[in-house]
Structures are given as C-alpha cells and as structure tokens.
Amino acid sequence: MNLPIAIALPTPFLIGPVNSWLLPGEEPALVDAGPRTDAAWEALIAGLAAQDLTPRDLRHIFITHAHVDHYGNARRLAEAAPDATLYAPDIAHARPMLLDLEEEWERQYTFTRRALLASGLPPHLAELSRSRMADMRSYGDAVPVTRWLQSGEYLTLGDGTVWQVVALPGHSMTQVGLHQTEHNLFIAADHLLPHVSSNALLEPPTPGEQRRPRALPRYVEMLRWTAGLPIQQVFPGHGEPFTDQRPLIMRRLQGIEERAALIHTALLERPRSVLALVEHLFPKLRPEEIFLAISEIVGHLDVLEARQQVAFRGETVREYFVLLQEEEGKTIMATIDESFRQDLVQHPKQSYRVIVRTASEAALVAEHCAHQGMTIHHQYRLLPGLALTATGEALLALAAHPAVTHIEPDQMMSV
Ligand SMILES: [Zn+2]
Incomplete structure (x- = not known):
C-alpha cells in the first residue's frame, strides 16, 4: 500500500504548520484541510500539484476534529472537489461546531467566560475570551459534511486500503483518528504529537450532558489505550511521522504525573484558585496563553480530583485544596500491608525502618517527618518517597497524612 503523504499547511497559531495527509491511489483522499487562510489554501494546492493532483481529483475528504486549524478550509476544498465525499465525526459537539452554528459558539463562549471567572480571572480579562473566540471563528467556515461518522466505522480510502475510524477523546472531545489495522498505520491527528504535549482543552458539557467532560483524565485513558495498539507508524496532526508510539x-x-505532583505540592502549602496555580506554575505567561494555561491546570486538578487527592470549595471563585481525612466524612489512609499494620499496632514503641511512598514530591512529607522526630535516611525522586525509621505509633499516624500513599517495611530492625 501507499503511505500517507504529508502536505504541511501554515497556520497563524502558536502550534505552527498543520499536516494534511494525502492518501494517494485510485480514490485520492485527504485528511484535514487546514485553517481558512489563503496561505494554507495555496500550500494545499501546491502539495496536491506535487503529486499531479488537483482538488477536483479528490474522492474523499476527512476531518479529524472540530478545531479550525484542521477544518477551516474544508468548505473551500469541498467546493473545488465536487466528487469528494466529506466525512466528519458525529461525536460530542462536532456537528454544531462544524456546521458553524451561532448558538454553539454562544454556548462555548458563555461556558468559557464562566469557567475563567470561576478560575479567578478578573471580569475584564474573562471578557477577552469573546474576541479571542471570534478571532478563532474567523479561521473556520461551515463544513458541508456529506457523511457523519461514528467511532468504529470502516472507510476504504486512497488505494483501496481500509481504515477504521477511532474516537480519541481528550485533546478535543470531538477528536477521531484513522487506524489501518493490516499495516498498523495510525493517523493520530492531535492525539499524539511528536514535539509538544497535546493540550486537553477545557470544553463545555457535551450537548445533553450536565457536567463538563473531564478532558485530561479521558486523554490519559486514551493514551494508555493507544499504547497497547500494534502501531508501526504514526502520522500526527503537526510534526513528522514517527515509528514507536x-x-x-x-x-x-510522566509529564502529566509530574505536573499533577507540582500542583498537589503547591496545594499542600495552602488552598489556591486555578489562577493562583497558573501564576505559581507559569510565572512568565503571556496574556494570550491564559486560556491554555487555565485549561492545563484544570485538567491536572481533574486528574487529582478523580484520585480523591484534591477537592474544591467556594461558589464563585473555586479554591482547590488537598483533600484531608476529615473531608466528606471519609478517611483516606495510606495502604499498609495488613500483617505489617498488625505488627505496628502490637508494638507501638518499637522502631521500624520503612519506605514511605508519597503522592507528590517527598520534601514536604520529609519536613513533617523530621518535625515528628523520625530519622530520614533517604529521599527518592523518581518514584517520590522516603526511607525512614520511626516507631509503630508514629507510622500509624503518618498513614493519615494526605500526601502519603503507601508504607512498607524496608529492612525491619529493632533498635
Ligand atoms: Zn486540535
């Protein structure tokens, strides 16, 4: 079979050029169409010409998700390609976004503004999200979709190769990819990018739902799922193809874990709003990056919240804090092997040398332990934790510390 051919299209966005993937053959297919700019259009025409093609030769056009850098020029392309079927995912809010419905943009704006205010952004800055969204919208156009797709469907494209549509919610809830299961090829769009980590963007509830989607936890699930696929080559939405995913x-x-740990550590010091966490983690942020940064922090808080490590309080501005044992009437205790726990209970005054695993950077727990008079032998960084010696009763008390996840004997010794 023929491998997909990249046609890189310029975008006015920070991410840089976007890939349009050409699947050559009897029925030429194009995956993604670039933003609505003349520069992207000219690059697309030139890229097709390099393969002796014009838009009129295209038989299939496939849109991977409802972001303007991928679908913006689809209408112009469809008008120049009258024999092409135009496919798009009928997933989450893709349909109203791709049809460029006024009420959907209004819904997106209202949600975003409310989310920014709840994050602690002052009203005059939250208002800016309207002009930012209007600017985004100007790079898109209503997409004349002729076939709406569900996850799991099969499409025959290009040289007669069969591709399966796979939903990849996370970066966008509307994100899909194409998987070629015979040759193990994967058109990943923005689900996997070689040079930058994909943002899991803050999105309003999917129409018909009450709760906004937990984008980053979903993305983590989908990353794990993708890791298990037999893939030979990945064709990303931005950047070069790569072989082992x-x-x-x-x-x-690992990057997600590290950032979640930094946020957890910051919240151990004191409760903070999302904006305060943004300022803590990204002190040199430019104003135009504020939405991305807030998305980023909210995503990691969602990860920590799903693990019951943080919760929020406050009605207008939400302040997040580390979940202590008193919260919600439940005790979150570190795991200790039952026979070892019995040993600690029966010998409260005996000294034990143990390994203590922590949810985030071990330094704060180390400080706490030193203050309690425990002897610290070592701090682990890769898997955060401590090697220390303490009495049975001190260790039982330490198990209730919110940042301690696991305690196990190191080389037990009586002192
Ligand atoms: Zn995207």
Missing part, C-alpha cells in the same frame, strides 16, 4: 506516550504520561 510507546516511548512518546510514556513521556507524556
């Missing part, structure tokens, strides 16, 4: 996915998962 697993190391990249491991790096992305």
